[in-house]
Amino acid sequence: MAVQLAREEIERRLVDAGWEPGRDKGAEADELVESAVVSMARNGYEVQPFPSAVDFVREFCFLRVPFPGFDPERDYVTFTIRHVDEIFSQSIAELSEWLDRPLFPVAYVNNDRAMALADPSGRFFLTHWSGDYYLGEERYEVLGCLFTGRHYELEEAP
Secondary structure, eight states: OOOOOOOHHHHHHHHTTTOOOOOOHHHHHHHHHHHHHHHHHHHOOOOOHHHHHHHEEEEEETTTETTTTSSSTTTTEEOOOOOOOOOHHHHHHHHHHHTTTTOOOEEEEGGGGGGEEEEESSOOEETTTTTEEESEEEEEEEHHHHHHHHOOGGOOOO
């Protein structure tokens, strides 16, 4: 599957949002991960964070990447997941059961109320009111999907 945005464009958007190569928010990211675990547990979805999700959160948390040409206060992707509401917790649990893999939230698309999720093998998925989708496993492919709104059908996941 191909990246929909050039790597340079993806990195430019990330840099504009405060990212730099090698970024690691350490303990701050670990606190976010723990907040998400507690939030999901309150809604009945027990999950232990796994390295692929934690690494992604540590690198990208606190970034807010707006969609070009749209209202930056409303149309953005954020990589800061503190709380997962009951509806998303249920959606995550259902997709996790369908995939027979644990999932962990790593990004939120604000204008479309969609949540990106990682699995332990480094694949990424999207849960959205219209259904569940596959984003890819190569990070630029995943970020390209998040920054453009593109995604793949679940059946395309390896």
